[in-house]
Amino acid sequence: MLVLGILIAIGLVVDDGEGGRSKDSGTVAEDPVREQDRYPPTPTRGGAVGDVKITKCAVDPVTEGTAAGLLVTNRSSKTSDYTVDVEFLDRSGKRLGDGIGATRKLAPGQQADVTAQGLVRITEAVTCRVTDVTRYASVT
Numbered sequence: 001m002l003v004l005g006i007l008i009a010i011g012l013v014v015d016d017g018e019g020g021r022s023k024d025s026g027t028v029a030e031d032p033v034r035e036q037d038r039y040p041p042t043p044t045r046g047g048a049v050g051d052v053k054i055t056k057c058a059v060d061p062v063t064e065g066t067a068a069g070l071l072v073t074n075r076s077s078k079t080s081d082y083t084v085d086v087e088f089l090d091r092s093g094k095r096l097g098d099g100i101g102a103t104r105k106l107a108p109g110q111q112a113d114v115t116a117q118g119l120v121r122i123t124e125a126v127t128c129r130v131t132d133v134t135r136y137a138s139v140t
Helices: 002-011 046-051
Strands: 013-015 021-023 052-059 066-073 080-089 095-106 111-118 127-137
Touching (some): 046 052, 046 127, 066 127
Antiparallel strands (some): 013 021, 052 066, 066 111, 080 095
């Protein structure tokens, strides 16, 4: 029995061919960090899209900058931070640019007017489309 234990122990350490030693790929190294502590949870996306309504979509005639007015309503049960991605499209649906709007510490049921400002100069009429909404529970 002792010989079998020694052979098993020797089998767990193999030569890597370069003079060093490595553990057999079948063994699992102990890691004191739990998986959920290493990677933060994925933010809520799907349900948060319904929290945003476009209220305005325009090109400033002077600066030629695009802006989308957004009404963000926190429908979750926790005070939350929002990031909203918007695309600016021409009449045919071609993407001309994008913008981002954000708000922080929005209480449950509370609303905020947010502007998603575009960075590209555009001289034609645009339509706006929300492409992504990320909602995180606010950190105090």
